[in-house]
Amino acid sequence: MSNGVNLKELSQRLNLSQTTVSRALNGYPEVSEETRKRVSEMAEKLGYAPNSQARRLATGRAMAIGHVIPRSIHEMMNPIFLEFIAGAGETYSRHGYDMIISVVDDDKEEDAYRQIASRKKADGVIVHGPANEEHRHKLLKELNLPFVVHGRIPGAERETSWIDMNNRRAFERATNLLLDLGHTRIALLNGLEHMDFASRRRRGFEEALAARGLTPDPALMRSADMTEPYGCDNAMEMLKSDNPPTAFLISSMISAIGVARAAGQCGLKTGKDVSIITHDDALSFLPNSGEVPIFTCTRSSVRYAGEKAAELLLNMISNPAAKPASLHLDAELIIGQSTGPAPAASR
Amino acid sequence: MSNGVNLKELSQRLNLSQTTVSRALNGYPEVSEETRKRVSEMAEKLGYAPNSQARRLATGRAMAIGHVIPRSIHEMMNPIFLEFIAGAGETYSRHGYDMIISVVDDDKEEDAYRQIASRKKADGVIVHGPANEEHRHKLLKELNLPFVVHGRIPGAERETSWIDMNNRRAFERATNLLLDLGHTRIALLNGLEHMDFASRRRRGFEEALAARGLTPDPALMRSADMTEPYGCDNAMEMLKSDNPPTAFLISSMISAIGVARAAGQCGLKTGKDVSIITHDDALSFLPNSGEVPIFTCTRSSVRYAGEKAAELLLNMISNPAAKPASLHLDAELIIGQSTGPAPAASR
DNA sequence: CCCTTTATCCAAACCGCTTTGGATTTGGCC
DNA sequence: GGCCAAATCCAAAGCGGTTTGGATAAAGGG
Numbered sequence: 171m172s173n174g175v176n177l178k179e180l181s182q183r184l185n186l187s188q189t190t191v192s193r194a195l196n197g198y199p200e201v202s203e204e205t206r207k208r209v210s211e212m213a214e215k216l217g218y219a220p221n222s223q224a225r226r227l228a229t230g231r232a233m234a235i236g237h238v239i240p241r242s243i244h245e246m247m248n249p250i251f252l253e254f255i256a257g258a259g260e261t262y263s264r265h266g267y268d269m270i271i272s273v274v275d276d277d278k279e280e281d282a283y284r285q286i287a288s289r290k291k292a293d294g295v296i297v298h299g300p301a302n303e304e305h306r307h308k309l310l311k312e313l314n315l316p317f318v319v320h321g322r323i324p325g326a327e328r329e330t331s332w333i334d335m336n337n338r339r340a341f342e343r344a345t346n347l348l349l350d351l352g353h354t355r356i357a358l359l360n361g362l363e364h365m366d367f368a369s370r371r372r373r374g375f376e377e378a379l380a381a382r383g384l385t386p387d388p389a390l391m392r393s394a395d396m397t398e399p400y401g402c403d404n405a406m407e408m409l410k411s412d413n414p415p416t417a418f419l420i421s422s423m424i425s426a427i428g429v430a431r432a433a434g435q436c437g438l439k440t441g442k443d444v445s446i447i448t449h450d451d452a453l454s455f456l457p458n459s460g461e462v463p464i465f466t467c468t469r470s471s472v473r474y475a476g477e478k479a480a481e482l483l484l485n486m487i488s489n490p491a492a493k494p495a496s497l498h499l500d501a502e503l504i505i506g507q508s509t510g511p512a513p514a515a516s517r
Numbered sequence: 518m519s520n521g522v523n524l525k526e527l528s529q530r531l532n533l534s535q536t537t538v539s540r541a542l543n544g545y546p547e548v549s550e551e552t553r554k555r556v557s558e559m560a561e562k563l564g565y566a567p568n569s570q571a572r573r574l575a576t577g578r579a580m581a582i583g584h585v586i587p588r589s590i591h592e593m594m595n596p597i598f599l600e601f602i603a604g605a606g607e608t609y610s611r612h613g614y615d616m617i618i619s620v621v622d623d624d625k626e627e628d629a630y631r632q633i634a635s636r637k638k639a640d641g642v643i644v645h646g647p648a649n650e651e652h653r654h655k656l657l658k659e660l661n662l663p664f665v666v667h668g669r670i671p672g673a674e675r676e677t678s679w680i681d682m683n684n685r686r687a688f689e690r691a692t693n694l695l696l697d698l699g700h701t702r703i704a705l706l707n708g709l710e711h712m713d714f715a716s717r718r719r720r721g722f723e724e725a726l727a728a729r730g731l732t733p734d735p736a737l738m739r740s741a742d743m744t745e746p747y748g749c750d751n752a753m754e755m756l757k758s759d760n761p762p763t764a765f766l767i768s769s770m771i772s773a774i775g776v777a778r779a780a781g782q783c784g785l786k787t788g789k790d791v792s793i794i795t796h797d798d799a800l801s802f803l804p805n806s807g808e809v810p811i812f813t814c815t816r817s818s819v820r821y822a823g824e825k826a827a828e829l830l831l832n833m834i835s836n837p838a839a840k841p842a843s844l845h846l847d848a849e850l851i852i853g854q855s856t857g858p859a860p861a862a863s864r
Numbered sequence: 865c866c867c868t869t870t871a872t873c874c875a876a877a878c879c880g881c882t883t884t885g886g887a888t889t890t891g892g893c894c
Numbered sequence: 895g896g897c898c899a900a901a902t903c904c905a906a907a908g909c910g911g912t913t914t915g916g917a918t919a920a921a922g923g924g
Contacts, residue, residue, distance in 0.1 A: 176880060187904045192882060202902065219635035223573040224880035227909050232570065234617070241607070248802045252599035259620030260588070263629075268638065270581070270615045273606030282610075288566035291615065397802050398774065399811070424802060427745065427774055434781030455595045455744050455771060464746070523910060534874045539912060549872065571910035574879050869922075877914080883907085890901070 175216040184212055195220075234268040235483060236292035238282040241275055249424070249453050250472050251298065254320060257476025258296065265484055267293075280309060287313035294483045296320060300366045316490070318483040320475060321366050331486060333479045333497040337367050340468040340501035341374030341419065344447045347466070347503065348417045349382055352512035353445060357390040357408055357415035359401060359425055368393065371421060371449070390415050401428025409436045409444070416512045417445040423456050426465055430508070446508040449501070463506035470501040522563040531559055542567075581615040582830060583639035585629040588622055596771070596800050597819050598645065601667060604823025605643065612831055614640075627656060634660035641830045643667060647713045663837070665830040667822060668713050678833060680826045680844040684714050687815040687848035688721030688766065691794045694813070694850065695764045696729055699859035700792060704737040704755055704762035706748060706772055715740065718768060718796070737762050748775025756783045756791070763859045764792040770803050773812055777855070793855040796848070810853035817848040 181191040186209070194201045194209035201209075212218075226232055235258070239251065255269070262269045270292060274282045283306070286292050294316035297306050304323045307330050319332035348356050358375050361368040372391075379386050389411070392404045401420060408415055409432060420426040426448035430440050438444045450458050450467035452474075458465050478497055486492060528538040533556070541548045541556035548556075559565075573579055582605075586598065602616070609616050617639060621629045630653070633639050641663035644653050651670045654677050666679035695703050705722050708715040719738075726733050736758070739751045748767060755762055756779060767773040773795035777787050785791045797805050797814035799821075805812050825844055833839060 177882095178880075188881080189883080189905080190903055193903090196882085200902065205902080217635060219632065220882095221574070221880050222636040222638050223570050223579065224909090225882075226570040227568070227574050227911085228880080228882040230909070239603075239606075241603075248599055248603075248800065249596045252595055252602075255599075255618070256586075256588075256595075256620055259586075259618060263619055263621055268617045269619070270617050271602070271606060272610055272616070273603055274610055285566065288564060289569040291569050395802075397804055399804055399806075427778070431774070431777060431781065434778070453595065455742075457744055457746055459746075524912095525910075535911080536875080536913080537873055540873090543912085547872065552872080567912095568910050571879090572912075574881085575910080575912040577879070865924105867923085869920100871920075872918085874917075875915095878912085879910105882909085885904105885906095887904075888902080890899100892899085893897090894895105 175218045176221065177218070180213060180216060180218045183216070184209060230290075232290055232293050233266060234270050234292045235262055235480070236270050236272065236286045236295040237298065238272045238274060238279060238286070238295065239298060240279045241273065249455070250451050253451065253453050253473045254298070254476035254479070257471075257473035257478075258480040259476075261477050261480035261484070267484065279306075283309055283313060283315065287315045293487050294318070296479055296483065297323075300324075301364050302366055302369055303364070304366070316483065316486045318479050318486070320479055324366055327496070329494060331482055331494040331496055333475050333482060333499070334367075335470040335475070335499040335501050337370035338374035338377070340449065340470070340503070341371040342378045343374075343503050344419055344449075344468050345375050345378035347505075347509065348419065348445060348447060349378065349384075351417075351445065351509060353415075353417040354384060354512070355387070355390065355413065355415040356417045356419055357405070358386070358392070359404055359418060359420045359429065360391070360393045361396050361421040363393040368421065375419060396422035396425045398424050398428040398431075401425030402432045403428075405429040405432035406435065409433070409438065415444075417447070417509070420446065420448040423448050423450050423453065423458060423465065423467070426508075427456075430465075441508045441510045443513055445510055445512070448508075450504075458506070463504060464508060466506040466509040467504050468501040469504050470499055475499065522565045523568065524565070527560060527563060527565045530563070531556060577637075579637055579640050580613060581617050581639045582609055582827070583617050583619065583633045583642040584645065585619045585621060585626060585633070585642065586645060587626045588620065596802070597798050600798065600800050600820045601645075601823035601826070604818075604820035604825075605827040606823075608824050608827035608831070614831065626653075630656055630660060630662065634662045640834050641665070643826055643830065644670075647671075648711050649713055649716055650711070651713070663830065663833045665826050665833070667826055671713055674843070676841060678829055678841040678843055680822050680829060680846070681714075682817040682822070682846040682848050684717035685721035685724070687796065687817070687850070688718040689725045690721075690848075690850050691766055691796075691815050692722050692725035694852075694856065695766065695792060695794060696725065696731075698764075698792065698856060700762075700764040701731060701859070702734070702737065702760065702762040703764045703766055704752070705733070705739070706751055706765060706767045706776065707738070707740045708743050708768040710740040715768065722766060743769035743772045745771050745775040745778075748772030749779045750775075752776040752779035753782065756780070756785065762791075764794070764856070767793065767795040770795050770797050770800065770805060770812065770814070773855075774803075777812075788855045788857045790860060792857055792859075795855075797851075805853070810851060811855065813853040813856040814851050815848040816851050817846055822846065 177188050181188045191209050194206040259269050272282045297317050297319040300321040300323045307323050307326055310317045322332050322334045363369050376386050394400050418429050433440050433444050447466045450469040452471040524535050528535045538556055541553040606616050619629045644664050644666045647668040647670045654670050657664045669679050669681045710716050723733055741747050765776050780787050780791050794813045797816040799818040
């Protein structure tokens, strides 16, 4: 019904050239206000909207941002990834950009980027989940494809644009909080430490301990995908050991829930017998709210990060000459119900 | 470096016409194998790949599928949505399609669909989260935009293509399992019941009770966003009441975890003092695995649903004359550790 | 040997828009 | 009235592919 008018037909109906109609609709000054009005009314009436492929072809801009996610990534960062996407997506649509997501086999990731560049599918991309050994930025530079990193690429902080939270500092503060409460046996349930964010968190943890003359106990440090059972199983194992931790520092709310479950199963009261502090990405389906949140946490909205990352990227695209820019967010430290003073020496 | 060869240049390098080169690369028969080989080699060497905008314009196919997600939806179905997307995305890329996702304000949803249609941004769309009062399918039909529903639109099952799990049956079976174990006071923590999937689940629950001559107690039925605290708070309230339930039937693992937490806090042992059965969407970051899974559940992979939905849609697109098709998946009923016989009458 | 196929390849039109480089009209000013 | 600048509008040339309708050459048939 309302389908199918193109510029040509529209301009014929108006007895105007395509040029004029196009200019009228795109807000160029060389058309009288009267004509512009006449044009927009007719366009509205006929339900005209420019064919995006044609426009993209003519302007040479894809008006789209790419996100390539290798299969493996969304197994470990599933919900975080989506929250980021949601934030970025809002920014995109506000600016008339499309978001295109490619889910690819791990070994096709490079291919995916090459295709985006050579077929001009997107004007830029977001790089997710940088690892310690990271090479994507080199490829993208070679492909001349603007990009923003969510996280940081170690060694390339200067030359790339990125948005990241201060992982090291957050975990240092969290650790200090526990130390101040008298805990000395603190377990770290970290994410996969070949990822940049996780190594930084570990560093923050270790440095805080070191500053008080403590050495981390390898038996209390784990690194894996941040699932719920990961939290539960490892906490259970540690709590049942001869020398159990009195506190847990955890990289994700999901795993923290698992730890709380383990504590419950061991008959320990969270916030009393055992303290838990977690990083909270502020995922909408895992609200950790209330006057006193369930979990004491370091919190940083990954959704906000998504919005900002998108803005950075859009700026880069419209202003290609600009230098790399970056945003370093600080996590809030929020005291909830899950932490308390270290219990008096047991046994 | 490897950037920037177009068809014209490529064909000049080869002393061939654009026609021939195009045909050679697209596998048309009217070109000799020898030439085809020569062409592909040169294309490879120069890093040629057809500009996707140009191709889309020429062929009239967008080679993309749209997913429009209103802001509100991803607050309630965040992780499920992503898992679906991941499944669909794989199918798309296997078939050379792009996935474009629009995150829009709730009141712009219709607009988003109109734009996709009029600007030819996608060849089809997936409709997420159908409600009891659903109108999107009418709009899409009017816009002549092929679509597949994830879930079902009540009253339009015949005329639309969809993929859904058997929600009613799954919850009926789950309820029967509890009844067989001797539970009679069963709580239902459902999703938002203005959504189709949730009303069906409720129906399954109620029908199973009715079949044994039982009437559901309104005090034991809740409906809300399926967050973790939702599970915990409501379970807590019910467990502390005068006449507490002995079993919970829950619409989502996330809330089930909350219920388990509440049980723990009340000093009740899950699977013994209180039984829990949940629906499990098989989300990768919430594995409910092991020989005997933590939670007894009805399980249906939403990721698989995504794959299949994409296939349905792609079929519709390449075969527009075909009748609506649909896929009705049955959830598995899996016995885990969280269910057991009803405790002997307490008090 | 001539004519008809068949196998290859090509020139040009087209997809629907933007944009360049004028052409025409109008208005202000001396 | 004549001239110049500003205001409008337009024809046509891209953008980079695909596809139609031949043209040309080689092969096969009588």
